[in-house]
Amino acid sequence: MQNQNEVSNRETTAETLSQPDAAPQDGEHARTGKPSLEERLARAESSLAEMQDSFLRAKAEIENMRRRAQEDLANAHKYAIENFAQTLLPVKDSLEMALQVETPSVESLREGVDMTLKQLSSAFERNRLTEVNPKPGDRFDPDRHQAISMVPSTQPSNTVVNVLQKGYLIADRLLRPALVTVAQPTTGGNSS
Numbered sequence: 001m002q003n004q005n006e007v008s009n010r011e012t013t014a015e016t017l018s019q020p021d022a023a024p025q026d027g028e029h030a031r032t033g034k035p036s037l038e039e040r041l042a043r044a045e046s047s048l049a050e051m052q053d054s055f056l057r058a059k060a061e062i063e064n065m066r067r068r069a070q071e072d073l074a075n076a077h078k079y080a081i082e083n084f085a086q087t088l089l090p091v092k093d094s095l096e097m098a099l100q101v102e103t104p105s106v107e108s109l110r111e112g113v114d115m116t117l118k119q120l121s122s123a124f125e126r127n128r129l130t131e132v133n134p135k136p137g138d139r140f141d142p143d144r145h146q147a148i149s150m151v152p153s154t155q156p157s158n159t160v161v162n163v164l165q166k167g168y169l170i171a172d173r174l175l176r177p178a179l180v181t182v183a184q185p186t187t188g189g190n191s192s
Contacts, residue, residue: 084127087122087126088120088123090119091116091119091123094115094116094119095116097112098116124168127170128170128171129168129170130169131167131168131169132144132145132166132167132168132169132174132178133167133178134160134178135160136159136161136162136163137156137160139158139159139160140158140160140180143174144167144169144174144177144178145160145180146167146177146180147180147181147182148164148179149182150181150182150183150184151181151183152183152184153184156183157183157185158183158185159182159183160181160182160183161183162180162181163178164179164180164181165178165179167179
């Protein structure tokens with residue numbers, strides 16, 4: 001038993017001798033090549049200052065980007081109609097020229113209106129504004145048509161009988177539905 005205690009004491013002493021001191025002295029840093037606590041603290045403070053500077057710069061850049069994006073969006077809303085307005089200017093010019101004619105004939109007025117309508121249709125085309133103009137007999141489409149009334153008809157039920165006003169699409173979005181009358185469903189009973 002005593003032998004085991006001696007061996008245990010020797011191992012404890014060997015471990016104690018092999019462990020380095022918790023806080024090395026100034027001269028020891030030069031020998032070990034490890035930086036002192038003050039040097040490590042100075043490096044950490046310098047690194048922290050660099051990171052804070054980088055953070056502030058990134059934050060300022062994000063704020064500038066957000067502000068620029070808001071300005072761009074505001075301008076897009078403000079001037080969104082600019083291209084469409086430019087295509088309508090020739091139409092207005094034609095109408096003003098027609099009003100300057102002293103004694104227009106009915107035929108010249110008709111030609112002027114026809115020419116102006118072609119200019120307007122061209123402006124619509126260039127800006128992806130298309131007509132919704134169903135033909136009589138076309139199936140009623142609630143996504144593009146608005147039924148004003150249902151009328152008895154020889155046509156199949158739920159088909160367009162008459163177009164009261166054309167509708168319009170901008171690209172694929174409905175701007176205004178076509179106003180239509182729709183054929184009534186036929187009743188199964190005989191009304192004699």
